[in-house]
Amino acid sequence: MDTFAALMHGFAVAITPYNLMWSLIGVTLGTAIGVLPGIGPALTVALLLPVTYGLEPTSAFIMFAGIYYGAMYGGSTTSILLNTPGESASIVTALDGHAMARKGRGAQALATAAIGSFVAGTIATIALTFVAPLMVKLALLFGPAEYFALMVLALTTVTAVLGASLSRGLASLLFGLALGLVGIDLQTGQARFSLGIPELLDGIDVVIVAVGLFAVGETLFTVSRHRFETEELYDLKGSKWMSKEDWSRSWKPWLRGTLLGFPIGALPAGGSEIPTFLSYLTEKRLSKNPEEFGHGAIEAVAGPEAANNASAAGVLAPLLALGLPTSATAAIMLAAFQQYGLQPGPLLFDNNPELVWGLIASLYIGNVMLLMLNLPLAGVWVKLLAIPRPWLFSGILLFATMGAYTLNNNIVDVAILWIIGIIGFGMRVFNVPVAPCIVGLILGPLAEQQFRRALTISQGDATIFVTHPISLALLLVAALLVLLPTFFRWKSLRDERAQASLDATHSTKAENV
Amino acid sequence: MYKSARLRVGETVVGLFTLGIGMFLAIDTWRTPPSAAVAVVGPGMFPTLIAIGMGIVGLQLLWEGYLHRFAEEDIPDLDWRAVGIVAAALASQIFLLEPLGWIICGTVVFTVAAMAFGSRRHVLNVVFGLLLTSVTYLVFDYGLDLDLPTGSLIEDVIAPTE
Structure with a gap:
């Protein structure tokens, strides 16, 4: 009942008119920015970070929670009505969502996405309410060695599950870790890799890297491809409501999506890509007419969208209870906490209960607000998609600069933004995933701290990581995640070669005959 | 599988970039005088590990670029x-x-x-x-x-x- 009382206390904080107002502003801004093409949830959160600077922490995070959920809702609108999904988790929604829009059923696709997001978001927020305190209890069992192993696992999953090639993911991760090294070493006071630039002594801010990679890199890539690509935007027409059949085909996928999304999001398993794909595959397998999939099956929108939102709530559990971000968006949220001098983890639940529970309570409220904003106002958000591309992307660049400059009020950050933006463009061109870099940048310094703390406790004995059972188990899982796909790829490559040589002998025989 | 004498651009650029950053980390760490502060693990340990990792991954990428391991298109047309x-x-x-x-x-x-x-x-x-x-x-x-x-x-x- 402890949790319940804490949650009620959180509602008391969140429901004050002042905080309700920030929550409403948060969900509205989150949806509006998230809807814009080329802007996914991670960038939305990063770009709107400066807006929260003037607020005291509790209100700032209530607004932040609204932005986070709002960006998830907004992202689905973009992927359904436009053939360019904003981020990897929306790719699945885009498949059938866009097919539905092409058939004139865009409104139904948006509705099932919005209601599904609401159902999944609410159930997953309830789950978060009860899982987070359990995770806090678990966290109390963790020493530095276990924390280090957990971070290694989180870094590995983010890297191994994304992108086509493991080496590219690792290159991105290591680059992020290298960026994280820059600045003064907290333990010895030694400056590392600061190139003699005083502004670099404080390290490179994760917000600048996120904005540089997502906003500047993405804009440069879009302008480079602008001449070669055409967009298809479908307006909403016909009935706006879901038919009885739509409802009966949607509700089970919503629940199944939630069931997949929350646990996978809550585990350090790399955010929302896996649950959305799993949900799509599950629905296809269970469907009576799987041939509809890819051509506008409503289940294929309902399930993955629910999974996407449920995992967004799930990701908050390790973030709040362990201080462990498992997606790019969560990494930026963690950076926001650090801006206020707060470190998520068990201590935050003890020292700032009104902040943590106010934030969780505002997630419930934000979900209701988003449903009300998105169902009747879908037509308004659609208008945002029609903003001329030159203005949209020029505007993104302006806000990117503003975000970088206002962070510390110095021009060095704008220069770093430029360099990171160019690198982000390169990553986009060469197909290198961006999320490992961002998570690596924020987790690297934390992992190093735990690593050194563990070795200090063990007086330099490195076996501490394998003699503690929890730590050993986590490290083994991480190792399997890297080794298994490599093994399978090697095996399929070998089979392919065997097949190819077999074909070759057959064809020579055929020629002889 | 199609194989040409040319290295694939994608893997080569990413590989060289990774190798370059790794070398920078290694050289800078190696040239920094040891810290006076007493610590079981010094400030050079983590950078060294990351530098080694970047060296391995950079070489692996160059190797993949040489083998043309991935069939997908190399880089798109760019303006x-x-x-x-x-x-x-x-x-x-x-x-x-x-x-x-x-x-x-x-x-x-x-x-x-x-x-x-x-x-x-x-x-x-x-x-x-x-x-x-x-x-x-x-x-x-x-x-x-x-x-x-x-x-x-x-x-x-x-x-x-x-």
């Missing part, structure tokens, strides 16, 4: 001129933002970037850029207490400092 224009506009901000102020500098970036995206309505773009930067200046500097760079040309006139 380099447009990229250059936008990148140059952003670079100019580093030098112009503080002397000229947010409104003028932002408007320049806005107009130039819109041009790179193929917009031909330059006057309208300038007007819209001015509007956007002025509104953000007022909202952020006065409403939210942030400090966007103030130039002497426009900002002082529309919102004189108290």
Whole structure:
């Protein structure tokens, strides 16, 4: 009942008119920015970070929670009505969502996405309410060695599950870790890799890297491809409501999506890509007419969208209870906490209960607000998609600069933004995933701290990581995640070669005959 | 599988970049004098591990580029001129933002970037850029207490400092 009382206390904080107002502003801004093409949830959160600077922490995070959920809702609108999904988790929604829009059923696709997001978001927020305190209890069992192993696992999953090639993911991760090294070493006071630039002594801010990679890199890539690509935007027409059949085909996928999304999001398993794909595959397998999939099956929108939102709530559990971000968006949220001098983890639940529970309570409220904003106002958000591309992307660049400059009020950050933006463009061109870099940048310094703390406790004995059972188990899982796909790829490559040589002998025989 | 004497561009560039950063980390760590502070694990340990990792991954990428392991297309067609224009506009901000102020500098970036995206309505773009930067200046500097760079040309006139 402890949790319940804490949650009620959180509602008391969140429901004050002042905080309700920030929550409403948060969900509205989150949806509006998230809807814009080329802007996914991670960038939305990063770009709107400066807006929260003037607020005291509790209100700032209530607004932040609204932005986070709002960006998830907004992202689905973009992927359904436009053939360019904003981020990897929306790719699945885009498949059938866009097919539905092409058939004139865009409104139904948006509705099932919005209601599904609401159902999944609410159930997953309830789950978060009860899982987070359990995770806090678990966290109390963790020493530095276990924390280090957990971070290694989180870094590995983010890297191994994304992108086509493991080496590219690792290159991105290591680059992020290298960026994280820059600045003064907290333990010895030694400056590392600061190139003699005083502004670099404080390290490179994760917000600048996120904005540089997502906003500047993405804009440069879009302008480079602008001449070669055409967009298809479908307006909403016909009935706006879901038919009885739509409802009966949607509700089970919503629940199944939630069931997949929350646990996978809550585990350090790399955010929302896996649950959305799993949900799509599950629905296809269970469907009576799987041939509809890819051509506008409503289940294929309902399930993955629910999974996407449920995992967004799930990701908050390790973030709040362990201080462990498992997606790019969560990494930026963690950076926001650090801006206020707060470190998520068990201590935050003890020292700032009104902040943590106010934030969780505002997630419930934000979900209701988003449903009300998105169902009747879908037509308004659609208008945002029609903003001329030159203005949209020029505007993104302006806000990117503003975000970088206002962070510390110095021009060095704008220069770093430029360099990171160019690198982000390169990553986009060469197909290198961006999320490992961002998570690596924020987790690297934390992992190093735990690593050194563990070795200090063990007086330099490195076996501490394998003699503690929890730590050993986590490290083994991480190792399997890297080794298994490599093994399978090697095996399929070998089979392919065997097949190819077999074909070759057959064809020579055929020629002889 | 198709195989040419040329290295694949993607793997090669990413591999060389990774190797380069790794070498920088290694050399810089190696040249830094050992810290006087007493610590079981010094400040050089983690950078060394990351440098080794970057070395391995960089070489692996070059090897994959040599083998042409992945069948997908290498790099897409790119409009380099447009990229250059936008990148140059952003670079100019580093030098112009503080002397000229947010409104003028932002408007320049806005107009130039819109041009790179193929917009031909330059006057309208300038007007819209001015509007956007002025509104953000007022909202952020006065409403939210942030400090966007103030130039002497426009900002002082529309919102004189108290």
